[in-house]
Amino acid sequence: MAMRWLSRLAAADxxxxxxxxxxxxxxxxxxxxxxxxxxxVPSPRHARVLLVLGETGQTLxxxxxxLHDQLSHPRATLWCDAVPDPDFGRATESSDTxxxxxxxxxxxxxxxMDTEPDIHPNEPPNEWRGxxxxxQGGDGMMGxxxxxxxxxxxxxxxxxxxxxxxxxxxxxxxxxxFPPGLALDxxxxxxxxxxxxxxxxxxxxxTDHSRTGSLRNLARLLRVLGVPALAARFIAAARKLEDxxxxxxxxxxxxxDWSGAMHIIPSDLGSFGGEGRDVRSxxxxxxxxxxxxxxxxxxxxxxxxxxxxxKGLEWYEAVIVLNSFDNNALRNxxxxxxxxxxxxxxxx
Amino acid sequence: MIHTDLxxxxxxxxxxxxxxxxxxxxxMVRASFLLMSSFIAVGLIMLLLAAPYIGIATVFMMAxxxxxxxxxxxxxxxxxxxxxxxxxxxxxxxxxxxGIVAFAALALAILFSDLPQDxxxxxxxxxxxxxxxxxxxxxxxxxxxxVTLLATMVGTVVxxxxxxxxxxxxxxxxxxxxxxxxxxxxxxPEEKAGGDMHQCHGxxxxxxEKQQDxxxx
Amino acid sequence: MSMLACVILLLLLIFGTLFAAILDTAxxxxxxxxxxxxxxxxxxxxxxxxxAVQRLTTERPDMLNWLLAPAAYLILAGIGLGxxxxxxxxxxxxxxxxxxxxxxxxxxxxxxxxxxxxSANAPFPLIGAYRYVAIGLPAMxxxxxxxxxxxxxxxxxxxxxxxxxxxxxxxxxxxxxxLPLFMLLGLSLTLRGPFDxxxxxxxxxxxxxxDSGPLRASWRFARxxxxxxxxxxxxxxxxxxxxxxxxxxxxxxxxxxxxxxTILVALGHVIxxxxxxxxxxxxxxxxxxxxxxxxxxxxxxxxP
Numbered sequence: 001m002a003m004r005w006l007s008r009l010a011a012a013d014x015x016x017x018x019x020x021x022x023x024x025x026x027x028x029x030x031x032x033x034x035x036x037x038x039x040x041v042p043s044p045r046h047a048r049v050l051l052v053l054g055e056t057g058q059t060l061x062x063x064x065x066x067l068h069d070q071l072s073h074p075r076a077t078l079w080c081d082a083v084p085d086p087d088f089g090r091a092t093e094s095s096d097t098x099x100x101x102x103x104x105x106x107x108x109x110x111x112x113m114d115t116e117p118d119i120h121p122n123e124p125p126n127e128w129r130g131x132x133x134x135x136q137g138g139d140g141m142m143g144x145x146x147x148x149x150x151x152x153x154x155x156x157x158x159x160x161x162x163x164x165x166x167x168x169x170x171x172x173x174x175x176x177x178f179p180p181g182l183a184l185d186x187x188x189x190x191x192x193x194x195x196x197x198x199x200x201x202x203x204x205x206x207t208d209h210s211r212t213g214s215l216r217n218l219a220r221l222l223r224v225l226g227v228p229a230l231a232a233r234f235i236a237a238a239r240k241l242e243d244x245x246x247x248x249x250x251x252x253x254x255x256x257d258w259s260g261a262m263h264i265i266p267s268d269l270g271s272f273g274g275e276g277r278d279v280r281s282x283x284x285x286x287x288x289x290x291x292x293x294x295x296x297x298x299x300x301x302x303x304x305x306x307x308x309x310x311k312g313l314e315w316y317e318a319v320i321v322l323n324s325f326d327n328n329a330l331r332n333x334x335x336x337x338x339x340x341x342x343x344x345x346x347x348x
Numbered sequence: 349m350i351h352t353d354l355x356x357x358x359x360x361x362x363x364x365x366x367x368x369x370x371x372x373x374x375x376m377v378r379a380s381f382l383l384m385s386s387f388i389a390v391g392l393i394m395l396l397l398a399a400p401y402i403g404i405a406t407v408f409m410m411a412x413x414x415x416x417x418x419x420x421x422x423x424x425x426x427x428x429x430x431x432x433x434x435x436x437x438x439x440x441x442x443x444x445x446x447g448i449v450a451f452a453a454l455a456l457a458i459l460f461s462d463l464p465q466d467x468x469x470x471x472x473x474x475x476x477x478x479x480x481x482x483x484x485x486x487x488x489x490x491x492x493x494x495v496t497l498l499a500t501m502v503g504t505v506v507x508x509x510x511x512x513x514x515x516x517x518x519x520x521x522x523x524x525x526x527x528x529x530x531x532x533x534x535x536x537p538e539e540k541a542g543g544d545m546h547q548c549h550g551x552x553x554x555x556x557e558k559q560q561d562x563x564x565x
Numbered sequence: 566m567s568m569l570a571c572v573i574l575l576l577l578l579i580f581g582t583l584f585a586a587i588l589d590t591a592x593x594x595x596x597x598x599x600x601x602x603x604x605x606x607x608x609x610x611x612x613x614x615x616x617a618v619q620r621l622t623t624e625r626p627d628m629l630n631w632l633l634a635p636a637a638y639l640i641l642a643g644i645g646l647g648x649x650x651x652x653x654x655x656x657x658x659x660x661x662x663x664x665x666x667x668x669x670x671x672x673x674x675x676x677x678x679x680x681x682x683x684s685a686n687a688p689f690p691l692i693g694a695y696r697y698v699a700i701g702l703p704a705m706x707x708x709x710x711x712x713x714x715x716x717x718x719x720x721x722x723x724x725x726x727x728x729x730x731x732x733x734x735x736x737x738x739x740x741x742x743x744l745p746l747f748m749l750l751g752l753s754l755t756l757r758g759p760f761d762x763x764x765x766x767x768x769x770x771x772x773x774x775x776d777s778g779p780l781r782a783s784w785r786f787a788r789x790x791x792x793x794x795x796x797x798x799x800x801x802x803x804x805x806x807x808x809x810x811x812x813x814x815x816x817x818x819x820x821x822x823x824x825x826x827t828i829l830v831a832l833g834h835v836i837x838x839x840x841x842x843x844x845x846x847x848x849x850x851x852x853x854x855x856x857x858x859x860x861x862x863x864x865x866x867x868x869p
Contacts, residue, residue, distance in 0.1 A: 006617045007613075014602050070621075163424075177767040191696060223766060227835065227836070232598075259837045266840060384676070400662045407669045429625075
């Protein structure tokens with residue numbers, strides 16, 4: 001009885017959605033989440049509905065299936081503008097995505113729709129393997145490699161000589177803080193990046209170099225900087241501009257100043273070398289483009305490779321740098337590497 | 349008072365049991381925080397002994413210290429969660445003997461010494477007296493101890509940091525020359541071998557991607 | 566006496582948490598310019614949604630600490646609230662060294678947040694946890710000096726004496742640097758806004774990344790309870806506590822705490838978060854000397 005009452009109350013809440021953005025889906029996703037009935041969540045564990053917007057491609061199928069299993073029950077998957085995987089979820093029209101999401105969510109709590117079953121078995125991927133009956137007595141004092149994972153060992157360090165334990169993993173391709181589709185093989189020591197390589201470039205998005213594009217880029221950066229409410233305001237302004245309305249840019253610029261976003265970004269971060277090519281100048285350029293004071297210009301020949309840009313940065317700084325490029329520039333920067341089938345599972 | 353007695357027994361049990369668990373648990377982070385709970389129990393016992401400042405200050409200090417210790421374990425240790433079935437303790441026989449000897453000595457010392465019997469008068473402003481003592485009779489001791497500790501900490505960081513005065517400390521830094529571009533005064537540091545202490549613990553960073561192959565389910 | 570204090574504290578905690586949850590929905594909706602969900606019912610619906618879903622675990626978590634961390638966080642918030650005098654002579658935990666107990670609660674909060682991140686055995690929670698420790702500890706230092714500054718005119722380490730010393734003039738007037746610096750700690754203790762290095766978006770919700778189901782409800786409730794506890798403490802130390810004409814003491818305390826809460830939630834949703842190395846520099850190079858300055862001002866003022 002209490003569970004039923006709890007379910008009824010829960011069904012009235014905003015739907016927590018984990019957005020998986022594919023090709024040309026970013027603008028649609030941002031517009032969708034202006035609806036107060038949906039709220040985007042940063043982690044799949046927090047979500048009830050996995051919403052795929054845009055084509056993600058066959059190469060990332062494995063990661064998508066793993067991601068699906070990370071949602072906790074009750075869960076549903078909806079595919080919008082994409083060919084659905086036959087094993088889970090169902091397609092939905094792009095015109096009423098929000099309604100479909102809300103309806104799926106409510107029917108799960110009403111008991112009308114079952115939660116989607118797991119695709120993969122819920123077991124560790126590697127067996128526990130060690131020497132001896134209880135795994136002790138390995139080489140030296142160590143007892144084998146339980147669950148196939150090597151022991152954390154300290155390693156040489158780039159920055160200040162502090163040799164910390166190194167951790168290597170693939171981050172992405174559906175990490176909300178990254179540009180959609182970007183998957184990086186990163187070796188972290190603590191939270192600073194020691195080695196990085198691109199295993200999947202970001203998806204192509206319809207870039208709009210005009211004012212609305214800059215507003216959306218600024219909103220994405222603000223989201224990363226920890227002010228999602230202001231970011232939502234920028235997205236709402238961008239949509240209003242696209243629909244042909246007029247917005248008051250001075251209010252937005254003032255709000256941007258008050259949040260201190262320009263000052264808190266360290267100067268000379270993510271710099272290509274030379275004056276005026278770091279994160280701050282790119283953000284300033286976006287602001288000027290949004291206000292119509294400047295024409296959008298391409299980024300110019302990068303003096304550094306992508307790896308050199310991100311290597312040695314701390315995680316948060318790296319995320320800021322990645323979000324300070326618009327989609328075209330980032331795709332030009334990323335070396336298109338062959339997708340390595342031996343990469344570890346994405347721990348998003 | 350019966351309830352203070354019960355409280356004392358409960359806190360002592362917590363202190364002893366968590367202290368024992370520090371040495372029996374394999375997870376080093378858990379060990380740090382079990383040590384912290386042991387200290388917190390002792391700090392609360394001091395509250396019962398009418399020493400409120402020392403009791404709560406013990407809790408405060410131990411929380412910060414064990415936190416830093418746990419952080420260092422995560423940073424540098426090879427097995428901070430105890431998930432790998434390796435032997436986390438060494439020198440069993442020596443430590444058992446040392447433990448028994450220490451316990452016997454301390455127990456004898458407690459049982460055969462005259463513990464004082466002067467209860468504090470209730471309502472005595474203990475904290476104010478402590479303040480007068482700290483900044484009155486014992487000021488020299490505490491202030492010099494504080495400054496010495498600070499100097500030690502600063503010195504440790506300076507010594508262990510990689511940036512030397514004239515360059516990287518691991519590159520054999522040399523001061524600038526007597527003439528521009530010339531040889532520096534004093535002796536030259538000889539070329540020394542690397543001396544990475546961690547070579548004995550097996551190969552360095554292993555790429556976990558290769559190990560995770562074949563995990564298709 | 567103690568029973569009455571306990572009841573008032575429980576009421577403060579429950580209604581304060583509810584008020585904080587309402588603010589947490591209403592203020593971002595106002596900033597975003599959207600007429601979002603109804604802020605009065607959203608906290609209940611959100612809580613129901615957390616409780617009605619499954620709790621997943623990761624591969625080899627430290628389950629004991631994962632479940633213990635939100636409970637311990639809540640207990641710390643309760644203890645912090647318990648030291649606050651609700652009116653003349655009405656305190657739940659009447660300790661001579663109440664201010665030091667509050668400091669101990671702050672230090673243990675850092676421990677609890679680290680445990681929450683550590684126990685999930687996943688990369689993002691762990692990064693969030695130790696990043697938070699690196700910044701939470703110096704933030705706590707700043708607040709300790711500010712609290713010592715409050716203890717100076719009171720000539721005692723007990724919170725009741727600190728409130729008594731504000732009978733004539735509130736500490737926010739006598740020590741103007743105190744409350745802003747203390748608010749910084751508030752943002753850090755409750756993992757909000759510019760100090761939210763533990764649960765940030767760039768780490769996919771940081772220490773909460775692997776939480777699901779009822780565990781999320783308990784963690785969120787504990788964070789809001791800590792917000793209530795901190796706001797009440799700030800109101801006690803700097804805004805005169807239960808002093809005020811007309812209304813009874815606890816009611817004044819609640820109103821002042823509500824004001825502090827509103828400011829904190831608003832700051833948390835407006836100010837952007839800087840990089841950890843920059844924040845560390847700011848803390849050690851700017852805020853700590855400011856807290857020394859505040860201590861000097863308090864000391865000079867307390868000279869007879």
